[in-house]
Amino acid sequence: MGPVFGHRRRFGLGLAVVVSIVMGGCSAAQPSAKIQPAGEDAAGAAAPVPPAPQIREVYRFDSLPVMVATSDGVVLATVTDVQNGRTVGEVGDTLTFAEVTMRVDETLFGSVTGSIVLELDTRAAWAEVGAQSIVFLHRKTDSPQREVFRPVNSQSVFVLAQSGDLVPSGDDEFSEDVARLGPDALRRQIASAATLVEAGEVKPAQVN
Amino acid sequence: MASILGHLLRRLAIIACSLALLAPIPAQATNVTGWRAGTNSTVTFNKSSLTALFDAAFNYNDANSIEPTDINTLVFVNTFPEEVNVYDAYYGDTGWYGIWDCQSYSLPYCYQSRVRINLSARNYSLADSRSLICEEVGHSVGLDHHYGWQSCMSQSWNQTKLDSHDMDHLNSIY
Numbered sequence: 014m015g016p017v018f019g020h021r022r023r024f025g026l027g028l029a030v031v032v033s034i035v036m037g038g039c040s041a042a043q044p045s046a047k048i049q050p051a052g053e054d055a056a057g058a059a060a061p062v063p064p065a066p067q068i069r070e071v072y073r074f075d076s077l078p079v080m081v082a083t084s085d086g087v088v089l090a091t092v093t094d095v096q097n098g099r100t101v102g103e104v105g106d107t108l109t110f111a112e113v114t115m116r117v118d119e120t121l122f123g124s125v126t127g128s129i130v131l132e133l134d135t136r137a138a139w140a141e142v143g144a145q146s147i148v149f150l151h152r153k154t155d156s157p158q159r160e161v162f163r164p165v166n167s168q169s170v171f172v173l174a175q176s177g178d179l180v181p182s183g184d185d186e187f188s189e190d191v192a193r194l195g196p197d198a199l200r201r202q203i204a205s206a207a208t209l210v211e212a213g214e215v216k217p218a219q220v221n
Numbered sequence: 222m223a224s225i226l227g228h229l230l231r232r233l234a235i236i237a238c239s240l241a242l243l244a245p246i247p248a249q250a251t252n253v254t255g256w257r258a259g260t261n262s263t264v265t266f267n268k269s270s271l272t273a274l275f276d277a278a279f280n281y282n283d284a285n286s287i288e289p290t291d292i293n294t295l296v297f298v299n300t301f302p303e304e305v306n307v308y309d310a311y312y313g314d315t316g317w318y319g320i321w322d323c324q325s326y327s328l329p330y331c332y333q334s335r336v337r338i339n340l341s342a343r344n345y346s347l348a349d350s351r352s353l354i355c356e357e358v359g360h361s362v363g364l365d366h367h368y369g370w371q372s373c374m375s376q377s378w379n380q381t382k383l384d385s386h387d388m389d390h391l392n393s394i395y
Contacts, residue, residue, distance in 0.1 A: 106337065151316065
């Protein structure tokens with residue numbers, strides 16, 4: 014009886030291991046009650062990454078030619094200055110724009126040249142002095158006294174990294190696909206799109 | 222005998238784990254951000270001088286999309302900052318209708334966030350206002366976009382409420 018009992022004890026122990034693996038070890042794959050927070054490292058320490066802002070935008074693109082057609086200009090430009098700009102909003106919530114000055118190094122679409130000013134409603138990581146980016150520009154309609162631009166939408170900036178890669182401002186599939194083209198191929202595709210736009214074969218996007 | 226049994230048990234455990242991994246992933250994995258408002262099931266809101274249109278939209282959303290979930294809402298008007306603070310103003314030509322951002326956080330909790338509705342961006346209809354408030358408040362309590370669903374989180378102006386998937390997600394978080 015002794016050895017049989019011993020086998021049963023081992024079987025019971027093994028069963029407990031199976032149950033504990035299935036209930037515990039596998040539970041991360043299929044949470045039963047509460048969601049595992051995103052961005053937490055293996056030790057459970059909080060990552061210092063803030064939640065990304067969530068936006069319903071006027072435009073959302075999934076076509077490069079349409080993005081070009083919707084832009085007032087596309088440039089390769091370098092940030093030369095960043096300052097606090099004007100403030101809008103009401104008591105309790107005001108929005109201070111960042112005023113970003115860029116030197117246009119190359120005009121890829123349209124006729125924007127020289128030094129331009131962009132008004133950003135948030136301090137974008139890409140807007141650092143010295144950073145060079147391909148930017149799809151929108152000429153702002155609320156600054157009649159002077160020419161001020163902003164990126165067309167959150168997908169509209171591709172930073173030229175030191176590695177030579179493009180880093181998209183958008184975190185969606187389209188932005189990542191465009192960035193994967195690399196600077197030279199993107200330039201060529203913008204030029205092709207510009208030809209189509211100027212021929213009237215591609216129209217600007219409808220507002221969302 | 223014992224080693225054979227142990228071997229079988231290990232195989233059984235591997236198979237059980239594999240089956241668990243192959244099982245359909247719960248819908249809750251699809252559009253949650255990993256963040257949530259506050260640390261308990263009561264979420265406090267501050268409606269700060271909302272226009273009548275968006276004030277009504279906020280109340281509609283609270284009654285139809287948030288309160289039916291496990292979230293209890295406490296709504297204040299023009300108080301000190303609460304967990305979620307909702308504003309509408311003429312922010313100008315910003316390129317967005319609405320934006321949610323978190324100002325104070327420690328994963329997975331967003332202790333204080335802000336919803337901004339840009340009155341300059343559109344001539345909002347009643348349905349538009351409900352759709353936009355629904356989406357931005359949805360973000361504030363931890364929902365991400367999902368496209369093509371029957372929910373305001375799809376960013377479609379025709380959708381003015383959260384759908385049952387969204388509500389299930391919220392019930393799993395709060």
